[in-house]
């Protein structure tokens with residue numbers, strides 16, 4: 135089986151990558167699976183693409199193999215697209231999913247426009263070559279409170295367009311058919327297959 139390293143420590147992302155890439159015959163490894171300590175990557179970029187590039191290139195340079203990275207987040211229209219690239223640390227540096235989603239609900243309290251989208255930027259860094267980028271988005275709205283247990287991050291408050299349930303209430307297979315991450319992966323598939331053969 136072909137193998138791909140994804141430069142993430144987020145187990146929620148890892149589970150989704152594993153499911154989605156297994157259909158393409160690709161086995162996924164994350165930073166949580168490697169036993170050598172990896173360089174720490176500060177997410178200092180101002181765009182999802184810049185942060186994905188930093189994560190992918192740092193680990194690819196270090197390991198000298200192709201590496202995929204994902205930088206993603208939630209854009210809420212009524213909050214001027216916040217939390218955006220700050221999604222993981224919206225309520226503080228300690229990255230608490232529960233506090234982050236509560237902060238979104240608090241800031242949207244009493245606001246009618248609840249339109250939002252998830253964005254996923256993927257960067258594929260290949261030693262000695264130009265990094266390849268793809269982006270996927272998923273439109274939806276923010277629920278009035280938290281619903282459901284599955285998934286991770288902001289899933290309990292995000293209702294995808296055309297649905298009445300949050301991502302955390304839907305089966306993971308259903309989320310993975312329409313999510314920002316699955317759309318970005320579909321765009322990236324050919325590039326990944328090319329470098330893994």
Ligand SMILES: O=c1nc[nH]c2c1ncn2[C@H]1C[C@H](O)[C@@H](COP(=O)(O)OP(=O)(O)OP(=O)(O)O)O1
Nearest residue numbers: 142143144204205206207208221222286287288289
């Ligand atoms: O499908 C999703 N469902 C729910 N929430 C999501 C999703 N996709 C991204 N998110 C949220 C989680 C985190 O608050 C931020 C990503 O931040 P981001 O820096 O890309 O990831 P991270 O720090 O958790 O892991 P890492 O940088 O090691 O890949 O957006």
Ligand SMILES: [Mg+2]
Nearest residue numbers: 144177205222
């Ligand atoms: Mg991060």
